[in-house]
Amino acid sequence: MEMNVTGRRVLVLDGTDHAVPIVAGLLRDGADVTVHAATACAALEDLAQRGRLRLTDEPADETAFDLVIRSVPRPRPRPQPAAATTGTGRVTLVGAGPGDAGLVTVAGRATIETADVVVADRLAPWESLAWAPPGVQVIDVSKIPFGRSTSQEDINRLLVEHAKAGRHVVRLKGGDSYVFGRGFEEVQACTAAGVPVTVVPGVTSSVAAPELAGIPVTHRGLAQGFTVISGHVPPGHPDSTLDYAALARSGTTLVVLMGVRTLPAITEALMDGGLSPDTPCALVGDASLTSQRAIHGTLARIATDAAAIGLGAPAVAVIGDVTALEP
Ligand code: SAH
Numbered sequence: 056m057e058m059n060v061t062g063r064r065v066l067v068l069d070g071t072d073h074a075v076p077i078v079a080g081l082l083r084d085g086a087d088v089t090v091h092a093a094t095a096c097a098a099l100e101d102l103a104q105r106g107r108l109r110l111t112d113e114p115a116d117e118t119a120f121d122l123v124i125r126s127v128p129r130p131r132p133r134p135q136p137a138a139a140t141t142g143t144g145r146v147t148l149v150g151a152g153p154g155d156a157g158l159v160t161v162a163g164r165a166t167i168e169t170a171d172v173v174v175a176d177r178l179a180p181w182e183s184l185a186w187a188p189p190g191v192q193v194i195d196v197s198k199i200p201f202g203r204s205t206s207q208e209d210i211n212r213l214l215v216e217h218a219k220a221g222r223h224v225v226r227l228k229g230g231d232s233y234v235f236g237r238g239f240e241e242v243q244a245c246t247a248a249g250v251p252v253t254v255v256p257g258v259t260s261s262v263a264a265p266e267l268a269g270i271p272v273t274h275r276g277l278a279q280g281f282t283v284i285s286g287h288v289p290p291g292h293p294d295s296t297l298d299y300a301a302l303a304r305s306g307t308t309l310v311v312l313m314g315v316r317t318l319p320a321i322t323e324a325l326m327d328g329g330l331s332p333d334t335p336c337a338l339v340g341d342a343s344l345t346s347q348r349a350i351h352g353t354l355a356r357i358a359t360d361a362a363a364i365g366l367g368a369p370a371v372a373v374i375g376d377v378t379a380l381e382p
Contacts, residue, residue, distance in 0.1 A: 058122070060081055060084050060086040060122065061085035062085060063121040065122045066124070067090045067124045068091050069090075070090055071096055072098065073128070073129060074127045075181060075193045075195065076185055076189075090103070090108060091111050095110055097195050098181060143218060143221065144223050146214050146225075146226060147224070147225050147254070149257065150228055150230060150232045150255060152230065152257050152260075153230055158258045159183050160256070163257065167187050168186050168188065171191065172194060172223070174196055174210065174213055174214060175193060175197075176229050178228075178369060194213060214226060218245065219248070234261060261310045263342060264373075265373045265378075268337060270373055272377065274377050277380070280307040281307050282310065284302065284310070286311045286312065288317070289321065290323075299328050302325065303327075304329065308375035309372075310372070315338075315361070315368045315370050322358050332355035335351065335375070336352055336354050337351045337352075337357075338370050339371050339373065340367065340368070
């Protein structure tokens, strides 16, 4: 069934992972989506939290909608013919970019189009699931900070189990799989289990987020390099292996991922290391999404200014003179 759903009110009566490709397609096409379900999968909950759809467990008045979707396709029977000969499927890690489905590569899209199972992260673009074949099995392993999460061991096990059942498993990850994505651990887990695995590189937020906010990570005469660090643990934490004094002296643009919560400690450590408090900085949140926001400031103030306007994760902090460039 083809219909133009732009601006239409659509009610979906299914909150499971199976509804995600349908809902993704509806959102991509500009529908006004309500999902009614007693419980919803983490992906739909997350979309609701981000204001992309309404989620309700109260029975909705169906007459108020232009379209009601009562059931969604379930996964097709497996295994596939190819699998019958080899016994094993395969895993493809797809770096799906910072969030806008337009930034999934052509190779990434082609891979999604052949998926039997998609194992997806929160930061991957849900709209891209609309490219998956009908009845694809979507497994949401969102690692919502401090919320519901699936352990890395569980994710590795899922990939291996589904591939061993003869399926093409697409592991959809935010940005590029090898930039703080634990992608290589998944490759190692597949290899150890004898499951063929390949990787499709993605557009990493460490470059794309600054770029979408008008900031080049390098610029002739200003920055001869850029350094990407994780702010997941703060300076001085027993698990931190970064030398902030060396970073302060590096002369490169510093790009901090997962560093919103720890930004006060990180900026402090860089100033202690000798980086000027007046160093221009920016913080770019929700890059590539319609909710994208960016603020500019100085090393001394950026953390306070970001907190004041409630600019939260996911966000990339950029520290260096390139953030003060005008087009
Ligand atoms: N592999 C990913 C990074 C995973 S770590 C990549 O290459 O982009 C998760 C961090 O990425 C977030 O905490 C945030 O710092 C950054 N990030 C991911 N998507 C983002 C987005 N759309 N806007 C801003 N930052 C983003």
